[in-house]
Structure formats: structure tokens, C-alpha cells
Amino acid sequence: MIEVERVGRSFTVGRRRARRTVHAVRDLSFTVEAGEFVGYLGPNGAGKSTTIKMLTGILAPTSGRVEVAGLDPTRRRTALARRIGVVFGQRTTLWWDLPLRDSFELIRHLYKVDQSVFRSRLEELTALLDLSAFMGTPVRQLSLGQRMRGDVTAALLHDPAVLVLDEPTIGLDVVSKAAMRGFLRRLNAERGTTVLLTTHDMGDIEKLCRRVMLIDHGRLAFDGTLDDLRATAPGEESIEDVVARLYTGRSTTHAGDGLDTSKD
Numbered sequence: 584m585i586e587v588e589r590v591g592r593s594f595t596v597g598r599r600r601a602r603r604t605v606h607a608v609r610d611l612s613f614t615v616e617a618g619e620f621v622g623y624l625g626p627n628g629a630g631k632s633t634t635i636k637m638l639t640g641i642l643a644p645t646s647g648r649v650e651v652a653g654l655d656p657t658r659r660r661t662a663l664a665r666r667i668g669v670v671f672g673q674r675t676t677l678w679w680d681l682p683l684r685d686s687f688e689l690i691r692h693l694y695k696v697d698q699s700v701f702r703s704r705l706e707e708l709t710a711l712l713d714l715s716a717f718m719g720t721p722v723r724q725l726s727l728g729q730r731m732r733g734d735v736t737a738a739l740l741h742d743p744a745v746l747v748l749d750e751p752t753i754g755l756d757v758v759s760k761a762a763m764r765g766f767l768r769r770l771n772a773e774r775g776t777t778v779l780l781t782t783h784d785m786g787d788i789e790k791l792c793r794r795v796m797l798i799d800h801g802r803l804a805f806d807g808t809l810d811d812l813r814a815t816a817p818g819e820e821s822i823e824d825v826v827a828r829l830y831t832g833r834s835t836t837h838a839g840d841g842l843d844t845s846k847d
């Protein structure tokens with residue numbers, strides 16, 4: 584469902600003499616099969632957002648090949664938009680001044696979702712995400728948790744095969760977080776939606792992901808199951824500590840995972 588083959592993305596920053604190249608993503612390869620729920624971890628600045636932008640067609644790779652749901656994201660961005668849903672927890676894709684209901688209606692038009700499909704999908708998502716109390720509320724007046732549920736709904740109205748989530752639980756209280764996780768788990772288990780999740784919340788990873796990929800300095804530093812991840816640091820008690828070890832490069836390499844924390 585997602586194929587990333589030897590992908591690199593660099594940026595030129597600074598002016599004149601201060602000009603330099605930032606390698607945000609380097610020689611990155613991985614595959615995500617249909618129906619998987621994969622956590623995509625990495626410290627700040629590791630290259631997660633850059634990867635997501637390449638998967639969704641916002642950025643073109645400098646080198647290598649990306650394919651999502653059978654399409655090249657950069658060349659077929661519009662076609663791809665019908666097959667994937669994207670949620671950026673830090674920003675909304677909804678219209679700030681419009682009631683939630685109207686934002687959904689606009690999305691229906693943009694994605695050309697059939698009216699009857701839209702109605703039944705919205706009804707289902709409204710029930711699952713408990714939206715009815717604030718459907719008529721302008722997005723600017725929604726709480727963060729309500730807005731996030733609205734954004735997730737917006738990303739799923741066209742029933743995409745792939746859902747890419749960039750920090751979907753950021754800032755949510757424990758109850759809202761649990762509800763969001765429960766919803767995502769069901770979406771993956773019952774509808775078979777493929778999910779790629781970026782988060783700094785290890786609770787998300789433990790509760791949702793069987794497989795975890797970890798990127799550091801633009802390179803894939805780990806790809807394995809949650810148990811494999813724990814096995815990289817047997818002495819550590821929590822998954823936070825295990826991941827912190829990997830981030831700081833103090834961990835010993837887990838057999839076959841090719842941990843690489845070099846900073847060249």
C-alpha cells in the first residue's frame with residue numbers, strides 16, 4: 584500500500600556563504616502492506632513530517648521512488664487525494680468560520696463524494712466520534728478534542744484506503760485520547776484501513792501499533808514489532824525509556840535492524 588524506495592529529500596538553506604544543504608531524509612526504504620497499523624517515530628527534526636509530505640504529494644523526493652495506493656504522490660496528487668486521508672494534529676483542514684457540518688459538505692464537493700455515500704458515512708462517523716452536539720458550531724469555537732474529531736472525520740468521509748496521521752492525539756486529555764485510540768483501532772480492525780501514525784506519545788504506540796519504524800537524522804534506524812523494539816533495551820522498563828535510548832544513540836543495535844545514528 585505504501586512503498587518507499589531509496590528516498591532522499593534535501594533542502595538548501597541560508598544565503599550566499601552561509602548556504603548549506605539539509606538532508607531531511609536519506610536513503611529511506613520501507614513498505615507498508617494493506618491493513619497494517621504502523622507507528623512512525625523519531626526525535627524532533629528527524630524527518631517524519633518530510634516523509635509524510637512526500638507520501639501525500641506535498642513535497643517531491645530529491646531522489647528515489649514513492650508509491651502510495653498504487654500512485655506516484657507527486658504526479659498524481661489529485662487522484663491520490665481520493666485514496667488517502669491525512670490528519671495533521673497541529674493544524675486543521677477545516678474552515679475556521681464555518682460550522683463543522685458545512686466544512687464536511689465542502690469536503691464532499693471537493694472529493695466529489697456521492698451524496699448517499701456521504702450521508703451514510705457521515706452518520707456513521709458522527710455516531711462513532713460523538714459529533715452531534717457540535718455539528719452546528721463554527722470550528723473556531725470547538726475545543727481541541729472536538730476539532731480533532733472533526734478533522735479525523737473530514738479525512739475519512741471519502742473512505743480512503745490509507746490514513747496518514749501526524750500527531751492526532753496531541754494536546755488531548757486522557758479521556759479524549761482513549762476515545763480517539765479506540766476509534767482508530769476499530770477503523771483498522773473492522774474496515775481494514777491502512778494507518779501510518781506519527782506521534783511523540785508512546786501510549787499511542789503501545790495501544791495501537793504492532794509495527795514501529797523509527798527515523799533518526801533522516802535514516803531508518805529501526806523497523807520491527809513492538810516486542811523487537813523493547814528487546815533493543817532489555818534493561819529499560821518503559822517504552823519511553825527504550826525509545827529515548829534509541830534517540831540518543833546509546834542503545835546497542837538489535838540484530839538485523841541496522842540501527843544507524845551517524846550524523847554525517
Ligand SMILES: Nc1ncnc2c1ncn2[C@@H]1O[C@H](COP(=O)(O)OP(=O)(O)OP(=O)(O)O)[C@@H](O)[C@H]1O
Pocket residue numbers: 594595596605606607625626627628629630631632633634
Ligand atoms: N522546507 C524546509 N526547508 C528547510 N529545511 C527543512 C524544511 N522542512 C524540513 N526541514 C529540515 O529537515 C529536517 C527534518 O524536518 P522534519 O520536519 O521532517 O522533522 P520531524 O521529524 O517531523 O520533526 P518534529 O518531530 O519536530 O515535527 C529538519 O532539520 C528541518 O529543519
